[in-house]
Structures are given as structure tokens and as C-alpha cells.
Amino acid sequence: MATRKLSVGLSLAIFVIFALYFRAIILDPNIGSDLNAHIGFAKSAYDGEGVWPRHILYFALVALTSFWSSSLSVWETSGWLWLSLLVVAKFAATLWFGRLWLGGSDQAVAQAESGGRDGNLALVAIALCMTVVFCFPPPVAFLQGLWYSFSFPPNVWHNSTHIAVMPFAIVVFGLSVRQLEQPDNVGRAIAVTVMAIVSALAKPSFLMAWLPVYGLCTLILWWKDRSFRKFLIAILPVALSVAVLAVQYYLIYGKNINNASVKFGYMDAWLSRSGRFEIDFYISILMSSLFPIVFYLFFPARVKNLSHILAIGMVAISYFYAAAFSETGETQAGNFMWPIIGANFIAYMLCIFDLHAICRRQKGGLRAGVPAAVFALCSIWGVAYMVRYLLIGGYG
Numbered sequence: 001m002a003t004r005k006l007s008v009g010l011s012l013a014i015f016v017i018f019a020l021y022f023r024a025i026i027l028d029p030n031i032g033s034d035l036n037a038h039i040g041f042a043k044s045a046y047d048g049e050g051v052w053p054r055h056i057l058y059f060a061l062v063a064l065t066s067f068w069s070s071s072l073s074v075w076e077t078s079g080w081l082w083l084s085l086l087v088v089a090k091f092a093a094t095l096w097f098g099r100l101w102l103g104g105s106d107q108a109v110a111q112a113e114s115g116g117r118d119g120n121l122a123l124v125a126i127a128l129c130m131t132v133v134f135c136f137p138p139p140v141a142f143l144q145g146l147w148y149s150f151s152f153p154p155n156v157w158h159n160s161t162h163i164a165v166m167p168f169a170i171v172v173f174g175l176s177v178r179q180l181e182q183p184d185n186v187g188r189a190i191a192v193t194v195m196a197i198v199s200a201l202a203k204p205s206f207l208m209a210w211l212p213v214y215g216l217c218t219l220i221l222w223w224k225d226r227s228f229r230k231f232l233i234a235i236l237p238v239a240l241s242v243a244v245l246a247v248q249y250y251l252i253y254g255k256n257i258n259n260a261s262v263k264f265g266y267m268d269a270w271l272s273r274s275g276r277f278e279i280d281f282y283i284s285i286l287m288s289s290l291f292p293i294v295f296y297l298f299f300p301a302r303v304k305n306l307s308h309i310l311a312i313g314m315v316a317i318s319y320f321y322a323a324a325f326s327e328t329g330e331t332q333a334g335n336f337m338w339p340i341i342g343a344n345f346i347a348y349m350l351c352i353f354d355l356h357a358i359c360r361r362q363k364g365g366l367r368a369g370v371p372a373a374v375f376a377l378c379s380i381w382g383v384a385y386m387v388r389y390l391l392i393g394g395y396g
Helices: 002-027 035-046 057-064 072-101 106-112 117-132 160-181 186-202 205-225 228-254 278-288 290-298 300-304 306-324 335-360 365-392
Strands: 260-264 325-329
Touching: 002 035, 002 072, 002 117, 002 365, 035 057, 035 072, 035 160, 057 072, 057 160, 057 186, 072 117, 072 160, 072 335, 117 335, 117 365, 160 186, 160 205, 160 228, 160 306, 160 335, 186 205, 186 228, 205 228, 205 306, 205 335, 228 260, 278 290, 278 306, 290 300, 290 306, 290 335, 290 365, 300 306, 306 325, 306 335, 325 335, 335 365
Parallel strands: none
Antiparallel strands: 260 325
């Protein structure tokens, strides 16, 4: 009960802190972000002067609680309130995944861990750290005063649609982990499908990373189990989610509403920014995924676990998207780099909760200290980045 009260209290504190944080970003014209532009998209579409974005969830939420107002300030207030709520939802989803990973309920967690209450407090602390965890910039970027531009961190604060997708992404990953353990669970397969579709409506980038790798994992299960029925149930989320992504792709690129198209070209998106070189991309992979890499170096046997295969595969295919695809036309944003952000968050989350589980079973020993220290430093760096973002007026 005490741990639950702590979780609720932290959720309220997170809401207040991030409400003030996002309010500062949105209301200060000297701070650069996508937040104001996205609020503008929602208001223009609502006023009939623009087109609703094809990943509509966040924009619809902002419109819903703007109550047909003509005042931009009301829309801005709706925007920063929803963003803070979504960060709280991400915290809650992360905590839910931690409990799921260790047994599925508070009682199971308490039974599985000798520490009981202390173990639950550790889960809350990890979820809180995941709310802010960031990555260290490559040296070439740091020397230029850039902490984000050369990196693919597990958290970003300047893009509302990515903030909106993360709570649903965490739930999709957690449910799919359990589905891989019980592939014939029809109810869970339906739940995965529903949450996957909602995540696509928030931002399709997470599904781009999750879908092919989860599909591959179901094939691995089929090869091991030889049960076609279990395979059909487990693959259900893939079939329906692919259909949603195909519709979104057609609406965005087929109907060409943004005068944009997709192009295949090695490093085109990465090299489109001045000052970047091919080698910087691979250094960025090392720095952006440093904590999971260190974790697997110290616990290489975990790579064989199907859940870790899913997380590693998501990160790998996301880096492939970033290296191989770009957009042409009026819209030349690095949209094919977005899957890395969500995939890195999932990898960080899985590795830190697994590290906690290993330590609670007293199997980590001294070698657990190095990855734990890296994660702690990444969390501290994340807080420093958030403060710096406000101070310099840009995400750098």
C-alpha cells in the first residue's frame, strides 16, 4: 500500500513538473520545438484551414479539450496539459512493465523478491529514472555543444507525437513479451492488436520497429513448437497492424498531401545535415545504445532470451531505417529516424529491469555494477539535458 501511495504521489509530482516544463517550452517563442507547430496543425485542421495529420491521436486530444475555443492560448494550454499527462502515462506504463517482467502483480513481485517492499521501491525508482534517461553525445557533437543532434536518445522533449506514442509502445511491448510466452492466448493477442493500432494513430514509428521483429519472433516460435494454431493467434496483431500502417503510408505518400515521397539511399537522411559524416552515424549507435550494449557485454547469455531478441531486433532494424531511407520533396525531415528513439527506450527499459531481476536473484555480483553505473549516469545526464534545453532555447 505504501508503495502504491508513493507511485500515485510521484505521478502527481511528475504531472506538475512536466506541466510547468512543457508550458515553458510552448509559451516561450525563443525555445525551439515541434510542440507549437503541432498545436497549430490541430487548430488549423479544426478550423477547416488545414488537413488532419494521418497519425491523429495527439491532435485529436488537443482539439477535444480545447472546447471549440477560438483562442490559441486555450489550445496551447490543452497541449501542455496533455503532454504532461502522457509523460505520467509513460511512467505508469514503465512501472507496469517492471512488475510484469518480475511476475505480473504486486503480490508476485513481493514473493519473487526477497526484499519485498524494497524491491517494489526499486521498481518505482527505475521507472522514475526511465522518465528522464538520456544518452551521452558522441565526442564530435559534444565539442560543438550538441547533446542531441548527433544522437538517438531514449527520450526526447521537443516532439509531441513521439511523447504521445510512448505509453502505448510500452504496453504493446509488454503484452507482446507475454504473448510470446503464451502464444495461444487469444484475449492477449486482441489486446496487443488494439494497443498496436492506437500506437500507430499516435505515431507510426514504433510499429515500424516492432512489427517485423515481432513477426520474426512468432516464426521462431512456430519453428520450435510446430503449432500452426498458436502461430496464427500470435501473428494476429501483425496482420491487422500492417493494414493500418499501409493505409497511413498511402494517405501520407500515396495521396502526396505533403508533396513528399520515400527514397532509398545509403545515409542520405543522416548526411543531409551539415557537419555529419558516415563514421559519426556508427559512433552515434555506440553512444545512443551504450547502456544496453554494456548490459549485454556483462550478461551475454541474455541475448538468447526471446524478449531480448525482440528488443535488440527493434533497435537494429530502426538503425537500418535511419541509414537506408529518407524523404524527398517539401518534407525532408528525418522521419525514418524516429523508430530508433522508441526502440532505444524499450531496450533501456528491458535491460534495466532485467538487471534488477538478476541482482535480486543475487546472480549479478560485482559485474552488475558497471551497467548499473552507466544507467545511473544516463539518468543524471537526462536531467541535465532537460535543464539545458530550457537554458539554451533549443534541443541542440
